[in-house]
Amino acid sequence: MNIYEIARAAKVSPATVSRVINGNEHVREEARARVTEVIEKSGFVPNFFARSLNQKQTNTVGILCPVISDINHARQVSVLEGYLRRDGFDIILCSLEQNYDNKRAYLELLIQKHVDAIFIIGTGNDELIGDIAAKVPIIVINGTIRIPEVYNLVSDERHMASWLVDTLWQAGCRAIAYVYDSETCSGREKRAGYLEGMKNCGLSAEGLMCRVDESISMNDIQAASDAIEAFFKSAKIFPDAVMTADDILAAPAQKVILSMGMNMPVIGWNNSMYAQIASPSITSVDINMDSLCREAVGVLKKIMEGKDASSSIQVSCRLVERESFVMKKDLKEQEET
Numbered sequence: 133m134n135i136y137e138i139a140r141a142a143k144v145s146p147a148t149v150s151r152v153i154n155g156n157e158h159v160r161e162e163a164r165a166r167v168t169e170v171i172e173k174s175g176f177v178p179n180f181f182a183r184s185l186n187q188k189q190t191n192t193v194g195i196l197c198p199v200i201s202d203i204n205h206a207r208q209v210s211v212l213e214g215y216l217r218r219d220g221f222d223i224i225l226c227s228l229e230q231n232y233d234n235k236r237a238y239l240e241l242l243i244q245k246h247v248d249a250i251f252i253i254g255t256g257n258d259e260l261i262g263d264i265a266a267k268v269p270i271i272v273i274n275g276t277i278r279i280p281e282v283y284n285l286v287s288d289e290r291h292m293a294s295w296l297v298d299t300l301w302q303a304g305c306r307a308i309a310y311v312y313d314s315e316t317c318s319g320r321e322k323r324a325g326y327l328e329g330m331k332n333c334g335l336s337a338e339g340l341m342c343r344v345d346e347s348i349s350m351n352d353i354q355a356a357s358d359a360i361e362a363f364f365k366s367a368k369i370f371p372d373a374v375m376t377a378d379d380i381l382a383a384p385a386q387k388v389i390l391s392m393g394m395n396m397p398v399i400g401w402n403n404s405m406y407a408q409i410a411s412p413s414i415t416s417v418d419i420n421m422d423s424l425c426r427e428a429v430g431v432l433k434k435i436m437e438g439k440d441a442s443s444s445i446q447v448s449c450r451l452v453e454r455e456s457f458v459m460k461k462d463l464k465e466q467e468e469t
Contacts, residue, residue, distance in 0.1 A: 158438030297329025412455035
């Protein structure tokens, strides 16, 4: 039996079963007795259940990162680790970069290490995650998997992308291009926001979306520049502004624009060092990773204390303005300065 079957048989929630098998004191005795009875009568007790009934919390958590060499993933891991260490947690880090197809093995390894929870940067196979979440709480940062015992923390990237299109439209732009690479949950939200914004402004996105292969964008700036340059040269409608899904795309996009003798607004995403060191420096969206990680650790602490934790938390993005695009201020403000 899995955690969901036990919950149905005992007429309690999966969260209650999880608290019982983890020895949490914040469970009504009546509910604890029903859960324990079902487990004992089931005829089969998974090793994790048997171990957890007699084992206290380990204060060790796992972090599963898709690509640790990616500057954004590395930063997320760094910020998350800082908050976890501060609250006394030990960390086991697993990167899928060299063996992406063997995610199950990594997750099962973390289970064997008796971790109290697993943090996942981004999203993955929902079916696989659901199987693991039946054994240990899963906390997803910057992604969404709607399965019991999975806690999702996201930045409001869709709204931000839509707002950016409107902001560029108000600045006089009518052919706003969008350059993207990945099809992650975050990537889909940004693209949906862009399309929503274009529709709201009465603009067509046809011929203005450029997809760069993710393996290229992550590993070869020149190849990304070549792909973006080909897009510009073949465009039937030449863009008058460019939004990108990542700073690593904004930098080569700006390079191409300048090499063609053009000048137009460029906006990146993730507020990374690529945006800061580019020349001109690039305006970029900050997804508020610090708040996401802080909230994620707060969710973990609530789970371990047997308290109810929200399964979905959203934080706001902010725009960091630099030389590539500065929003026009009120005329009176300009006169005063």
